[in-house]
Amino acid sequence: MTIQDFFPIWNQLNADQQRRLQNSLSARKVKKGEILHNGDADCAGLLLVRSGQLRAFILSEEGREITIYRLFDRDICLFSASCIMRSVQFEVTVEAEKETELWVIPADVYHAVMEESAPLANYTNELMASRFSDVMWLIEQILWKSLDKRLSAFLLEEAAIEGTDELKLTHETIAKHLGSHREVITRMLRYFQEEGMVRLSRGSIKILDESKLRQLQG
Numbered sequence: 001m002t003i004q005d006f007f008p009i010w011n012q013l014n015a016d017q018q019r020r021l022q023n024s025l026s027a028r029k030v031k032k033g034e035i036l037h038n039g040d041a042d043c044a045g046l047l048l049v050r051s052g053q054l055r056a057f058i059l060s061e062e063g064r065e066i067t068i069y070r071l072f073d074r075d076i077c078l079f080s081a082s083c084i085m086r087s088v089q090f091e092v093t094v095e096a097e098k099e100t101e102l103w104v105i106p107a108d109v110y111h112a113v114m115e116e117s118a119p120l121a122n123y124t125n126e127l128m129a130s131r132f133s134d135v136m137w138l139i140e141q142i143l144w145k146s147l148d149k150r151l152s153a154f155l156l157e158e159a160a161i162e163g164t165d166e167l168k169l170t171h172e173t174i175a176k177h178l179g180s181h182r183e184v185i186t187r188m189l190r191y192f193q194e195e196g197m198v199r200l201s202r203g204s205i206k207i208l209d210e211s212k213l214r215q216l217q218g
Contacts, residue, residue: 002021005074007123009119017117021110024109026106027102028101028102033096034174035094036077036095037092039092044107045087047070047104048102049073049103050074050101050103052096052097052101052102053071053098053100054070054094054096055177056069058092067176067177068134070161077094078127078131079092079094080094128173147180150178151188152197152217154178155207156214156217177202196209197209198213
């Protein structure tokens, strides 16, 4: 994997701009659970995910977490370099969901090249618009979908990501993703189990009836 894999507009940059971005790259390896970015006061730089999985989440006033999007191989995390976009004030925390290998581009280097390059500026704006679209979709889900529908959708999404119907998830982890309480998630999962959709065990949820979950998801 090369830096070109992250930027489809790479060939529209001049040789000096390419060199500056390439030379600024630093490799980083983070463990599961490690926080990479915490709030808009933090400006860790642009994160390029080479392998692994990151989660971006926000905190409610009560301290509850809710996942707004996740990042996988070849994804770029812009909010970790939010200082390059002065009009964006967004308190996002980014943590590693799995052991993850990254490249980091310092925010000042990226911002300087973006100021010179219209293609890079446009691409950055497209990425930001895509992330805000994810946030708006999440808000719609919270406002208009009941928790049982959101939970069924989450379980199906997790099964697709992991490639298995045996999910190694705690109820607390699911609650953090969905912005709920662990006790509420436990009650909902027990209902799913009574309906034959899942089987619960310590630290694990096995999907038994995917079609029922999909029907519930709507």
